Amino acid sequence: MSKNYKYDICIVGGFGHVGLPLGIVFADKGLKVLLNDVDSKKAEVINSAVLPFIEYGADEILKKVIANKTLTTSLKKEDLKDSKVVMLAIGTPVDEYLNPKTRQFLEVIKGFKDFISEDQLVVIRSTVFPNTAEQIKLILGENHKVAYCPERIVQGYSVKELNELPQVVAGLSKEAEDEATELFSKLSPKIIKTSIGEAELVKLFSNAWRYIQFATTNQFYMICENYGVDYNKVREAMVEGYGRNANLPTAGFAAGPCLLKDTMQLSAFNGNNFMLGHSAMLINEGLPNFIVDQLRKKYSLKNKKIGILGMAFKADIDDIRDSLSYKLGKILRFYGADILYSDEFACDPTFISAEEMLKQAEVIIIGVPHTKYESLKFPKETELIDLWNII
Ligand SMILES: NC(=O)c1ccc[n+]([C@@H]2O[C@H](COP(=O)([O-])OP(=O)(O)OC[C@H]3O[C@@H](n4cnc5c(N)ncnc54)[C@H](O)[C@@H]3O)[C@@H](O)[C@H]2O)c1
Known part of the structure; x- marks a missing residue:
């Protein structure tokens, strides 16, 4: 049975160029959003209802969602356990030899393992190396719900585009796909369902x-x-x-x-x-x-x-x-x-x-x-x- 959570979504990497506007837009739809990150300086800026970078059309909404507390911030990974959905939006860089630093990304996920249960939905929002979703499921456990819903906005214009672009949704299970579809239907005019491999490509x-x-x-x-x-x-x-x-x-x-x-x-x-x-x-x-x-x-x-x-x-x-x-x-x-x-x-x-x-x-x-x-x-x-x- 699904338990009652304090938050609808927790966005990990929530102070970044992908995480922050996404959190603002979800909060504007009335969802309780927690932005989780490691950057304490940006936390101060966001808590004072100021954007740490340019995001057109987001200023006023940020002020509103901070004031009505639908958007809050956290620097503690323990807080992930209080959210129905955990969305991953941290960076996925390549190294100086242009090899993807996949292990680094997965190590971060390992650090979250104790705070994510089978009842929660994990959504990968970062752009990942193919097969990463399966790797995450291996880390978390066979019965965990994992979906990949890639971000396709153009930087700076998320608020507009998140409400306009079709959203590609893929789940490693039917349950994960259904829950991710329900979530993104609150934003996107159209959901395109694919397999995980298709979504990655x-x-x-x-x-x-x-x-x-x-x-x-x-x-x-x-x-x-x-x-x-x-x-x-x-x-x-x-x-x-x-x-x-x-x-x-x-x-x-x-x-x-x-x-x-x-x-x-x-x-x-x-x-x-x-x-x-x-x-x-x-x-x-x-x-x-x-x-x-x-x-x-x-x-x-x-x-x-x-x-x-x-x-x-x-x-x-x-x-x-x-x-x-x-x-x-x-x-x-x-x-x-x-x-x-x-x-x-x-x-x-x-x-x-x-x-x-x-x-x-x-x-x-x-x-x-x-x-x-x-x-x-x-x-x-x-x-x-x-x-x-x-x-
Ligand atoms: N920037 C874009 O326009 C864009 C568009 C589509 C997809 N993407 C993809 O989205 C992902 C994120 O990109 P971005 O531009 O938002 O990066 P970013 O550097 O702006 O944001 C990443 C955030 O993650 C935080 N972070 C790092 N480690 C963390 C940890 N262990 N726990 C919690 N937070 C942590 C950082 O402090 C930072 O705030 C990448 O995979 C990128 O390829 C980016």
Whole structure:
């Protein structure tokens, strides 16, 4: 018989980019949500009803759910036992050799074993290496209910997307699938049921596909640059009135904590046999080098004042995780350039304002297309490298 729980959902990794907005949205639907995490600094911020990072549309809801106590925080793993659903949203990184750190993830789960019973539903929300759900069940016990319901939002826009996107739901048992379906039906307009293996690949393929699309457009950009043709004009002519090309993205840095990482997880899963994924990595990670090489063909970079405008990994957010702007800066500095960094959202005492960069830099490279940059007036004498085509 199901016991009465203090919370409907406990999100482990609840202060993160996936866990926090998800918790806020569930709490807004009236569920009692506990965010569990290990980061005491973020706990203070969230408890004072402030978002620790940009999440559009979440501020007001956070204030409301903190005030009415449908959303609370915890730093103790013992609290997991008080929740009907335990949702796992902690990070699933790859190591410096691009191997998934699956064991690290599973070790964390082992630490929760004493606080999760067979009556509770365990939902994996993190993007995991295939077969992780079965491994979790092995750790917890044969009769535990485990489901995989991957997160597919675009960072910064969870509140909108969680209410709009179909949710893929997979369970290791019918009971787990039914309970996870009931839970996500409170958010999503549509539930897509799959097997666990299918759900794992839906998520990894989605990120690899996006990463390969960016690599394709970045390779086209490099071909055009070498040929002396404006890629933005080529691309515009390709997509205009021609639906088959409509989803060709602009060139730009394909960075952040997910796309490369998940492409490499997929490669590791397939015995390192994922040529397309590896090629995409070489192209996307090679783009900063390409930009620097193009500049070096024109002049020496020694003491050249070069500004990188936009340090976040994605437009209009404040997250710098795995941003290629830093890699670009590092390579430029290696050739003796004097580097200036600026960002509209990410805070760093060494950054300067966009206006100051416009005054100081001889060359400006758009690192990420924050909306504000579209309206900047770049001095005529400044060389502008805008592979995103925002100006
Ligand atoms: N960021 C995205 O847009 C996005 C989108 C889809 C899927 N994902 C996946 O979701 C997962 C989480 O990503 P994220 O961007 O939210 O990461 P994140 O680093 O922002 O959040 C992870 C949180 O987990 C906490 N944590 C770490 N160890 C813990 C432990 N032992 N107990 C409790 N909390 C712990 C951290 O303090 C942090 O707050 C990853 O698997 C990622 O690939 C991310």
